[in-house]
Amino acid sequence: MTFLEVKNLSVKFPDFKALEGISFSAEEGKITAIIGPNGAGKTVLFRALLGVLPYEGEIIWHKKPTLGYVPQRLEFDRTFPLTVKELLLLKTKWPNFWLPKESALKEVVNSLNHTRAGHLLDKRVGKLSGGELQRVLIAYAIFGQSDFLLFDEPLSGIDIEGEMTIYGLIKHLAKELNLTVLFISHDLNIVSEYADSVICLNKKLFCSGVPEKILTPEQLKALYGAPITFYLHKHEEPVKHHHS
Amino acid sequence: MTVFPSFIFQMISPTVFFVGVVVALSASLLGVFVVGRRMALISDALSHVALPGLAAGLLLGFDPFLGALAVLFFSVLIISSIERQGILSFETLVGIFFTAALAIGLLIIPEEHLLESLFGDIAKIGYLEILETALLGFLILFFIVFFFREFSKITFSSDLAWGEGLNVNRLNLAFLLLLALSVAMGIKIIGALLMGALIILPASAAKNAAGSLKGLTLLSIIFGLISVFVGLFLAGAFQLPPGPMVVMVSAAIFGLSLFVRKA
Numbered sequence: 001m002t003f004l005e006v007k008n009l010s011v012k013f014p015d016f017k018a019l020e021g022i023s024f025s026a027e028e029g030k031i032t033a034i035i036g037p038n039g040a041g042k043t044v045l046f047r048a049l050l051g052v053l054p055y056e057g058e059i060i061w062h063k064k065p066t067l068g069y070v071p072q073r074l075e076f077d078r079t080f081p082l083t084v085k086e087l088l089l090l091k092t093k094w095p096n097f098w099l100p101k102e103s104a105l106k107e108v109v110n111s112l113n114h115t116r117a118g119h120l121l122d123k124r125v126g127k128l129s130g131g132e133l134q135r136v137l138i139a140y141a142i143f144g145q146s147d148f149l150l151f152d153e154p155l156s157g158i159d160i161e162g163e164m165t166i167y168g169l170i171k172h173l174a175k176e177l178n179l180t181v182l183f184i185s186h187d188l189n190i191v192s193e194y195a196d197s198v199i200c201l202n203k204k205l206f207c208s209g210v211p212e213k214i215l216t217p218e219q220l221k222a223l224y225g226a227p228i229t230f231y232l233h234k235h236e237e238p239v240k241h242h243h244s
Numbered sequence: 245m246t247v248f249p250s251f252i253f254q255m256i257s258p259t260v261f262f263v264g265v266v267v268a269l270s271a272s273l274l275g276v277f278v279v280g281r282r283m284a285l286i287s288d289a290l291s292h293v294a295l296p297g298l299a300a301g302l303l304l305g306f307d308p309f310l311g312a313l314a315v316l317f318f319s320v321l322i323i324s325s326i327e328r329q330g331i332l333s334f335e336t337l338v339g340i341f342f343t344a345a346l347a348i349g350l351l352i353i354p355e356e357h358l359l360e361s362l363f364g365d366i367a368k369i370g371y372l373e374i375l376e377t378a379l380l381g382f383l384i385l386f387f388i389v390f391f392f393r394e395f396s397k398i399t400f401s402s403d404l405a406w407g408e409g410l411n412v413n414r415l416n417l418a419f420l421l422l423l424a425l426s427v428a429m430g431i432k433i434i435g436a437l438l439m440g441a442l443i444i445l446p447a448s449a450a451k452n453a454a455g456s457l458k459g460l461t462l463l464s465i466i467f468g469l470i471s472v473f474v475g476l477f478l479a480g481a482f483q484l485p486p487g488p489m490v491v492m493v494s495a496a497i498f499g500l501s502l503f504v505r506k507a
Contacts, residue, residue, distance in 0.1 A: 047406075050406070050407060050408075050409055051409050052406050052409055052411070067408075067409075069404075069407035069408065070407075071401075071403040071404060071407050072403075073403075074401050074403055074404060075401060075403055076400050076401035076403075076404075077280065077281075077282070077399075077400070077401075079451070080280050080399060080400055080457075081451065081454050081455055081456055081457055081459065081460050082396070082400050082456070082457045083455075083456045083457070086456055086457045086458065087400070090393045090396055090397055091393075094389075094390075094392060094393055097392070097393065097458070098458065124455065124456075125400070140404075150407075
């Protein structure tokens with residue numbers, strides 16, 4: 001079933017066009033990757049979907065979405081004494097922040113457990129490591145029965161637990177919770193490994209379809225304007241970069 | 245009413261008590277976000293912006309409080325709209341506005357009112373001021389409580405806030421207006437110059453001592469209330485001006501908080 005349908009979407013800023021006539025759809029329960037060069041309008045597309053940017057064209061949700069969003073690089077004040085529990089409770093109705101109901105607390109723990117972050121409940125967000133923060137942010141995104149997740153380029157390098165990468169976790173959660181996922185990525189290995197379908201964007205829609213069809217040298221050259229050497233390694237673990 | 249010795253009540257009348265509670269509550273609650281967002285000097289700067297409005301009121305014979313309120317309100321609107329053009333930073337604009345406003349204020353304010361405008365005098369407040377303080381105070385408290393989650397999210401990370409569809413620009417403007425209102429409210433009580441201190445000090449002390457946002461908020465409120473009451477009491481007992489005394493107590497609490505730092 002189609003969850004999201006975007007028809008002829010354009011976003012214009014005073015001095016330039018960020019997106020021009022984009023059309024695509026996202027299937028329920030599937031993971032769709034968005035690829036494209038820098039400045040292609042990927043984040044702009046997210047902002048339009050989140051309803052914080054004015055746009056022309058149509059964004060049709062075939063059922064009412066509960067959106068969860070994980071930003072690209074979360075800039076925040078590490079000295080602000082917010083705890084992980086409090087962060088998630090900020091998403092609930094306001095008395096819960098001060099006097100959380102049993103049910104609300106249970107849901108907080110449940111979300112954190114889904115991303116293997118249950119033990120971080122009372123930790124301050126400013127004191128989390130990179131991998132812990134990623135897990136907490138994903139828990140925050142799925143908290144409140146989210147059914148449609150937007151990931152703005154999750155850091156590919158972070159192993160969240162042993163060998164499982166953040167993408168492995170996303171894929172696992174999508175299946176377990178029947179989430180529809182849209183993620184932005186630069187890493188074509190990751191896209192081929194984890195995405196059910198791919199959208200290539202460079203202000204206009206260049207191509208869309210299953211990774212095997214999209215990630216061909218010809219398509220990529222058209223998208224990036226230069227030959228991209230890329231080989232599908234179907235059964236290998238994607239290359240990991242360690243940033244820690 | 246036997247908890248406190250009666251002489252305290254002679255020095256702190258019920259009206260002063262009430263006004264003190266309202267001012268302390270709104271200032272210390274706003275302070276949580278002011279300090280969290282590292283915009284401490286902005287509340288201070290805004291307090292100077294109020295001066296020309298006060299002066300105009302005193303000169304032309306209308307309520308100086310309304311003058312201050314109007315000047316603050318329009319300054320915040322103008323600063324925000326220039327900021328959105330993206331050429332000058334918010335801090336720069338506030339800096340320009342506050343120095344210009346201070347200059348205008350000092351030029352036109354009648355000299356005999358200068359000290360009172362700068363440092364306030366809670367002992368001299370009348371029923372009109374009490375009414376104004378109550379109205380503004382409840383307005384500020386209502387907005388802060390109602391938008392607590394939104395302000396918390398923006399304070400923590402504006403990236404996350406807009407990702408949830410919050411209108412960050414509009415909420416930022418609302419926050420600045422609340423800050424301007426609280427400055428106007430505090431003028432009569434502890435004075436334009438010192439209101440900024442009552443916003444920043446209790447929250448800063450609380451931030452040193454708190455391990456959670458809930459703790460930060462509750463401690464900030466407690467420190468704010470203690471500052472106002474102990475400050476007023478000491479001012480009454482030693483015949484000193486109340487505004488500076490309130491700030492001194494607040495600063496002392498901050499000093500003590502340095503010893504229990506958690507951050």
